[in-house]
Amino acid sequence: MSSLDFNHLDSFNQGGLKTRLTKKQKIVIAAAAVLVIALAVLLCVKGCGGSSGARDNTLSLVRMYMERGEYDRALDKLEELLMKNAGDKEALDLMDAVIAEKNRASSGDASSANVRVEVDTDGLTQVIESMKSGIERNNRAAEQNSRAMADLLSQQKAQAEMEKTRLEEQKKQQKLAEEQRKKDEAAKKAAEEKRKAEEEALKKKNAQLNKEISFVNDEIQQGKAALQAGSIDKALSHFETARNNLPVSDGEPAFSAGKYSEMAQALHNSAQNAASGEVRNRLEEAAVSYAQNAISLTPKDAASNYIIGADAMSRKDYKKALDSFMQAVSSDSKNYLYYYDLGRAQYMLKKFTEAKYSFNTACQLNPSFAPSRYNLGLTNNKLN
Structure with a gap:
């Protein structure tokens, strides 16, 4: 019904039965109807007002996009409005303005475009x-x-x-x-x-002397050959035979001293290359014995004094070694090994200044002998 008509509320049909309403019931029904109509009007007013506010906000947003040059976004928003109300004149006019601005901006007419650059x-x-x-x-x-x-x-x-x-x-x-x-x-x-x-001079003296000399020399040569072959016992046997046939009948003591020294040197040199300590000791012991024989005849024999000194060094008798090496270099000042071992003995006795001179002399006599340079360096280190 479009308006309230209380006269029609006098009765209503319920289940095919006609029922008469009281006055109080009529008032309650009329009040409920009024409340429903008021609620409907209120919802309509709120809905219409909210729609108008959203439209205004959208138009404002379109103008902001237009000012920033975001024409496509502005056109999208205008299309949304026109989808709801195709006859919205303000939206249509604004769309024309956006399209015109977009065209001017794309054609490069910067003077007519309202562009805001931040x-x-x-x-x-x-x-x-x-x-x-x-x-x-x-x-x-x-x-x-x-x-x-x-x-x-x-x-x-x-x-x-x-x-x-x-x-x-x-x-x-x-x-x-x-x-x-x-x-x-x-x-x-x-x-x-x-x-x-x-030897040749001695040989000329008489035939007997020549025979003796030849025999001794032959035994020594056989002893040296046996050493080279590694036959130690055989070598020692030949050398002992030679010693037993000394001295010869003439030319003494120079000849015998020379032979003792020769055998001592052969034994000492072989000892340096011995394969075992036992063999080396045997050879060195024999070398010292022959060296002592030589020194007993010629005390200044350089090679024999050197062998005695080397034996003393091996036994750490540095004082005796020093004396023997001093005699060796005194008799033969051109042998770098004599100076080298003399320097070793001096070094062990803390005679560093003397040792420096000995090692330096050994270096001068044989520059390629590395141990002399090494020990010279050690000595200089001790001397700071």
């Missing part, structure tokens, strides 16, 4: 500062790399110079070693020739 100057400043910092870091890194490259080239140059110097020194040492080898060979040859000459 620049984040703070962000731009940060970017510029970051770029400047990056450039400065790159410059510092490039400078460091340049210095590192210069240092590397300098080191390589220095190393090349050191290598060149080392090679030159190596060639020099090789040349000195070769010269020393030739000198040693010449000295050895001269000594051998001298010995043979002396």
Whole structure:
């Protein structure tokens, strides 16, 4: 019903039965109807007002998009409004304006376009500062790399110079070693020739002497051959036979002293290459015995004094070793081994200044003999 008509509320049909309403019931029903109508009107008013507010907000949003140049977003919002109300004149006019602005912006007519450009100057400043910092870091890194490259080239140059110097020194040492080898060979040859000459002089004296000399020499040569073959007992036997046939009938004591010294040297040299300590001890003991025989006849015999000194060194009797080596270098000042072992004895007795002189002399006599240089370094270290 469009309006309230209380006259029609007098009765109603219920279950096919006609019932008469009381006055109180009529009032209650009328009040309920009024409440329903008021609620409907209120909902209509709120719905219409909310719709109008949303439309205004959308139009404001479209104008903001238009000012920022976001034309496509503005057109999307206008289409949403026109989908709801195709006859919205304000929305249609605004759409025409947006399309016109978009066309002008795309054609490059910046003077007629209402474009708002916002620049984040703070962000731009940060970017510029970051770029400047990056450039400065790159410059510092490039400078460091340049210095590192210069240092590397300098080191390589220095190393090349050191290598060149080392090679030159190596060639020099090789040349000195070769010269020393030739000198040693010449000295050895001269000594051998001298010995043979002396023997030949003795041989001429008489046939008996020649026979004795030949026998002793033959036994010594057989003893040396046995040493080279490793037959120690056989070698010692030949040397003992030679000793038993000394002295010879003439030319003494020089000949016998020389033979004792010769056998002592052969035994000592063989002992240096012995395969076992037992064999070495046997050979050294025999060498010392023959050396003592030689010294008893010629106290200044260099080789025999050296062998006695070496034996004393092995027994750590450094005082005796010092005396024997001193006698050896006094009799033969050209043998670098004599000076080397003399320096060792002096070093062990803490005579570092004397040891330095001995090692230095050994280096001068034979520059290629490394132990002399090593021990010279140790001695200089003791002398600070």
